[in-house]
Amino acid sequence: MAKTAGRPPRSESDIAEYRSKIAKQALAIYRAEGFDAVSMRRLAKEVGCAPMTIYAHFEGKHDILRYLWADVLADMSSEIQGKLERIDAPAERLQMAAQTFVSYWVDHPDHFRLVFMSNDVTRSDVSTFVMDEETLAHFQMFSDLVQDILQNESNVKASTDTLISGMIGIALCLNTIRDYPWTDVKMMTDRLLRSTISPVYTAP
Amino acid sequence: MAKTAGRPPRSESDIAEYRSKIAKQALAIYRAEGFDAVSMRRLAKEVGCAPMTIYAHFEGKHDILRYLWADVLADMSSEIQGKLERIDAPAERLQMAAQTFVSYWVDHPDHFRLVFMSNDVTRSDVSTFVMDEETLAHFQMFSDLVQDILQNESNVKASTDTLISGMIGIALCLNTIRDYPWTDVKMMTDRLLRSTISPVYTAP
DNA sequence: CATTAATATAGAACGCGTGCTAAATAAAAT
DNA sequence: ATTTTATTTAGCACGCGTTCTATATTAATG
Known part of the structure; x- marks a missing residue:
């Protein structure tokens, strides 16, 4: 089984790191400003990624909450x-x-x-x-x-x-x-x- | 106390009628298609009024639900x-x-x-x-x-x-x-x- | 008539969750 | 360097609840 060419999938640790980074920021927002303040757009902005990127790591908002x-x-x-x-x-x-x-x-x-x-x-x-x-x-x-x-x-x-x-x-x-x-x-x-x-x- | 000029406020029965008309339509939508189908814009469209008019009769969506x-x-x-x-x-x-x-x-x-x-x-x-x-x-x-x-x-x-x-x-x-x-x-x-x-x- | 007050309207706006597409980028193999 | 693949991105789109403003429309008064 030869390795295929191209960029390899993210390592599991990278995935976990990214997920926890997002979750951590969500927690910070929730702690500071409560439930309604946690939005996907804002979360993305504060994490420093595009809103859509979050959807690559979570099923949706509920998955973050x-x-x-x-x-x-x-x-x-x-x-x-x-x-x-x-x-x-x-x-x-x-x-x-x-x-x-x-x-x-x-x-x-x-x-x-x-x-x-x-x-x-x-x-x-x-x-x-x-x-x-x-x-x-x-x-x-x-x-x-x-x-x-x-x-x-x-x-x-x-x-x-x-x-x-x-x-x-x-x-x-x-x-x-x-x-x-x-x-x-x-x-x-x-x-x-x-x-x-x-x-x-x-x-x- | 002379009556003031201008259009008088709606009669209570008129208000009630309009409210029940909106509520009735909301119920129809809910019955037919469930919770998520009930939206202010759609409700207004089906009632035959502007979306904003509903807000003159209800506090908001929760007030209709x-x-x-x-x-x-x-x-x-x-x-x-x-x-x-x-x-x-x-x-x-x-x-x-x-x-x-x-x-x-x-x-x-x-x-x-x-x-x-x-x-x-x-x-x-x-x-x-x-x-x-x-x-x-x-x-x-x-x-x-x-x-x-x-x-x-x-x-x-x-x-x-x-x-x-x-x-x-x-x-x-x-x-x-x-x-x-x-x-x-x-x-x-x-x-x-x-x-x-x-x-x-x-x-x- | 004209005036006046109550109501309804259209239309834009904001931010929301979420989906789609096409382009850009990153990291590996060759 | 080029190819190949994974990932991220920007950008547009839809419909949502809600607020705002400006413009009718309506129905009473004088």
Whole structure:
């Protein structure tokens, strides 16, 4: 198999470097000016390439935004970890984590939009919006907290999934349907916990 | 107070008529071709007015989309009612309603996006996205179903709100984070119910 | 009539995401 | 140096939501 003539494809490291360069700049813009400020044209200008070049490295805008998730999720995760430091009792830990989780998304609508609402629902393309392992880890944390309370393995995943989606739902409702007189966020979160971990969980 | 000269403001009925004419056409487009097909320019063309005229009657696109909610919610509501017809036991009724509710949004991503994700989260403008009474009624239904099970009045609203936001959260997660291996939808919904109505609810 | 105020209009503009094409450039083999 | 191939580029295009301005048009008053 002789090497073909012509310019060889970019090395994988080059590709990764370019991608991360773009993603990094996108993050900088997002951090400084929020969701709406991140546009393909501007991003290209700040990266120093033509707008079309970005499309050679990413599927589209959604594919770039995905890289901002990690930053937001890490921020959220660290906020939760901070609150958890001085708490030992498993039930209280889960409770604090859940309350902090919901509060985070309610208090940061832009972050919520980025992670949970910037998906192009139209596309059923499976390859878009992959949850990489790093991203998953931040949700896994809840699984651990639940596990400390529930022993039954099979229930842990179901409970955790329900808890997470339920919490995200609370945040979504608070973010989008603002004028409906929702029950106090803490109370809703608490109620959600109660049902998720019903057998063992005791209300504070 | 003498009447001022010049053309008088449009009568309220005229304004309402024009608004409903635009909203009606928007609904027609949405029904026929879905979310993405509804655009201001096209809507204006089909209504037979200039694009700018619409902005004299609506705050913006989000203000128009709001009018499509009613249609979708009515559709969802009737689907639930249909399923409820032959069920008498309160717990089973609530269970069926919840399952149908979640399934509806999971099966109709476009509808979900319209109602729960087309909000401009950036705006903290309270006047945008008002839940009118007709719209609220469709959610009120769940309050009634919960009431049939729980007697404590104060718990009914908290339980219902938690249930609704939780169900919406399940739908959101299924719609947006597709590649995460979520627990079976029915199971999550069931688990959500269990915690919401924990004291009385019995698993099937 | 003319005047006046409310409304509707056309038309341009801005920036957006994204696709297409044709030209330029870069890096290898010959 | 020339050829060959990969990549990037510029530039145009489409339709989008939205804002602005200037120009009708409409319906009341005097």
